[in-house]
Amino acid sequence: MLSPFEKTRLQEVLRGPRADDFVRAAARFTLDASKSHLLAMEQALKPHDNAKWTVATYLPYLWLPDAHMFLKPEATKDFATRVGHRFASEYEARLHLPVYDSLLDLAGKSEIELADMRPRDRIDIQSFIWVVGDYEEGREAVYE
Incomplete structure (x- = not known):
């Protein structure tokens, strides 16, 4: 994480x-x-x-993973681009509430699309975003 x-x-x-x-x-x-x-x-x-998204979103996400989302900007922007979500163009590095609202919208829509996979909470959603957003064709995946 x-x-x-x-x-x-x-x-x-x-x-x-x-x-x-x-x-x-x-x-x-x-x-x-x-x-x-x-x-x-x-x-x-x-x-x-x-004052970075990874730090600001970490505790809320751990404390209430049904409602909050952890933001790893690069993988999340890439994921948003791949699925055609506005987060990709709305992201800003500065802590700005509309960015977080857009992230929550992306997470909510992803939850709906992944409902058949039965994600337990947004930790599962974030994991999915990370895998898809970090994907590069032709690169061997290494998971610890």
Whole structure:
């Protein structure tokens, strides 16, 4: 899910002086994915140069995987392009609520399309997005 580099950066946040601010903002965002809660997360992450989608979406996704989505931008943009979803053109690197809303729309539509496969939650959906979005024809897949 998180690369070793991302894990190290997240640890810096969780051990830093703004850790409580970030965790509280992430908890509030988990319960109410509003602009103000996303902004609070961004403010807690900026001093660590960590206001990134992978960090901001990680805890809400783990805490409430039926409602939230983890965003790995490159694979998700590629997936959205392959399935013709607007997320591919609406994505921005900055933490901006319409981007997250578009991601949730992509996840919801993917859940509907994958219903026959019985995904348990959006962890299964994210796994599917990752495999499809990371797919390159002719490349051997290596799974650990």
